[in-house]
Amino acid sequence: MKYFFRILVLSILMGCGTTKLQQIDVDSIPKTSEVSQESVAVPTEDTKSTALKRTNSKTATSEILFSDDTRVRGILNFLASDELEGRDSGSEGIEKAAQFIEGIFTQNKLAPYFDSYRDTLTNFTPTSYNMVGWIEGNDPVLKNEFILIGAHYDHIGRIEPEGGDSIANGANDNASGTTTVLELARYFGNTQTNKRSLIFVLFTAEEKGLLGSKHLAKKLKEQNLNLYLVLNYEMVGVPLVDKEYLTYASGYEKSNLAQVCNTYAGKELVGFLPTAQKFGLFQRSDNYPFYEAFNVPAHTFCTFDFTNFDQYHKVGDEADLMDFQHMAHLVNLFIPVVEGVANAPQKEIQYN
Structure with a gap:
C-alpha cells in the first residue's frame, strides 16, 4: 500500500501543469524519489495561452519556462531508484x-492508444509492455x-556487484530520456495545441535488441498508421x-531535422557529432525500426558523446550524476x- 501511495503522490505532482500558482507539500514523498523537501511551485503562467501565442511563430525568441529541475528530479529519481532494481524488462x-x-499519462489527459496504455510485446518473454498514449491533433485534416x-x-537490472552494489539504476540510460518524454507529454496533454496527432511511447526491451520498438513499428505498420516523424530521446x-x-x-546527415529544430528553438539546439x-x-x-518499417524521418537526440559520462551500463549510473537544470x-x-513541426x-x- 505504501508503494501505491507513493505512485499516486508522484503522479499527481507531475500532472499539475496548467494550474495557477500553488504550494504542494512534498514532505510525505519518500526519500527514494528525493524530491526537494521545499514546496514545489507550479508555474503561474497560463501554459495553453502561452503555447498558442508561440504556435504561429516560425522562430522562438525566448525559451518557454515550463519544466524545471525540481520536477525533472522528481521523475528521474523515482525511475532510477533502487526500488525499481534497474528496470529489467519483464521484472x-x-x-x-x-x-x-500510467499515472502520469492519466493525470495529463493522454488517451491510451490501444485498449490500454500497455502494448504487450509478442517478440519477448517474460511479459513486457511498451507504454503508449496519444493526443489527437486539433486540425481536422x-x-x-x-x-x-x-x-x-x-534498463539492464542487476549486474555483477561493484562495491556491494549490483543494481544498474540506469539514470542516464534511459531514465533521462523517459523523463524528457513524460515532460513533453505533460505539456501537450495540458495544452492540446498540436494540429497533428502525437503518440508518446516508452519502449521496453531496448536493451534486449530494440525489441519493443521493433514490435511496435511492425504493429503500427500493419495498421497503416500515417506516420510522419519519429523523435526519440536517449x-x-x-x-x-x-x-x-x-x-x-x-543520422544527422539523413534529413533536415537539425536545421528545422534550430529554427524553432532559436538557437543551436541540434548539431552533428562525428562519433555518432x-x-x-x-x-x-x-528510432531505427520505424525508419526501416515506414521509411520516414526517424532520429534519436542524445547528449552522451563517449567522453562526458563513464558509467554506461554500470552500477554507477545513478541519479545524483544527472544535471537536472540541463534536462x-x-x-x-x-x-x-515539437509544436512547430506538429502545426x-x-x-x-x-530525408535528404
Missing part, C-alpha cells in the same frame, strides 16, 4: 515504472498525420562539453520544436 521493478507512467515521441524506459542526462550545440541527432556516425548510432536506438532546459527548448501546414522534415 517487478519495471512494472512499478509502468504503473508510474492534419490530425491524420502522426508524430511519435519516444524513449526506452527499460541518454540526455548530462550536457555535452565544449560543443556549440546542446544535443546531437543520430562513426559508431552507427542511427541503427542502435529505437529541464532541453525540455523547454524542445517544446516549440506546420506542410511536412517540413524531409
Whole structure:
C-alpha cells in the first residue's frame, strides 16, 4: 500500500501543469524519489495561452519556462531508484515504472492508444509492455498525420556487484530520456495545441535488441498508421562539453531535422557529432525500426558523446550524476520544436 501511495503522490505532482500558482507539500514523498523537501511551485503562467501565442511563430525568441529541475528530479529519481532494481524488462521493478507512467499519462489527459496504455510485446518473454498514449491533433485534416515521441524506459537490472552494489539504476540510460518524454507529454496533454496527432511511447526491451520498438513499428505498420516523424530521446542526462550545440541527432546527415529544430528553438539546439556516425548510432536506438518499417524521418537526440559520462551500463549510473537544470532546459527548448513541426501546414522534415 505504501508503494501505491507513493505512485499516486508522484503522479499527481507531475500532472499539475496548467494550474495557477500553488504550494504542494512534498514532505510525505519518500526519500527514494528525493524530491526537494521545499514546496514545489507550479508555474503561474497560463501554459495553453502561452503555447498558442508561440504556435504561429516560425522562430522562438525566448525559451518557454515550463519544466524545471525540481520536477525533472522528481521523475528521474523515482525511475532510477533502487526500488525499481534497474528496470529489467519483464521484472517487478519495471512494472512499478509502468504503473508510474500510467499515472502520469492519466493525470495529463493522454488517451491510451490501444485498449490500454500497455502494448504487450509478442517478440519477448517474460511479459513486457511498451507504454503508449496519444493526443489527437486539433486540425481536422492534419490530425491524420502522426508524430511519435519516444524513449526506452527499460534498463539492464542487476549486474555483477561493484562495491556491494549490483543494481544498474540506469539514470542516464534511459531514465533521462523517459523523463524528457513524460515532460513533453505533460505539456501537450495540458495544452492540446498540436494540429497533428502525437503518440508518446516508452519502449521496453531496448536493451534486449530494440525489441519493443521493433514490435511496435511492425504493429503500427500493419495498421497503416500515417506516420510522419519519429523523435526519440536517449541518454540526455548530462550536457555535452565544449560543443556549440546542446544535443546531437543520430543520422544527422539523413534529413533536415537539425536545421528545422534550430529554427524553432532559436538557437543551436541540434548539431552533428562525428562519433555518432562513426559508431552507427542511427541503427542502435529505437528510432531505427520505424525508419526501416515506414521509411520516414526517424532520429534519436542524445547528449552522451563517449567522453562526458563513464558509467554506461554500470552500477554507477545513478541519479545524483544527472544535471537536472540541463534536462529541464532541453525540455523547454524542445517544446516549440515539437509544436512547430506538429502545426506546420506542410511536412517540413524531409530525408535528404
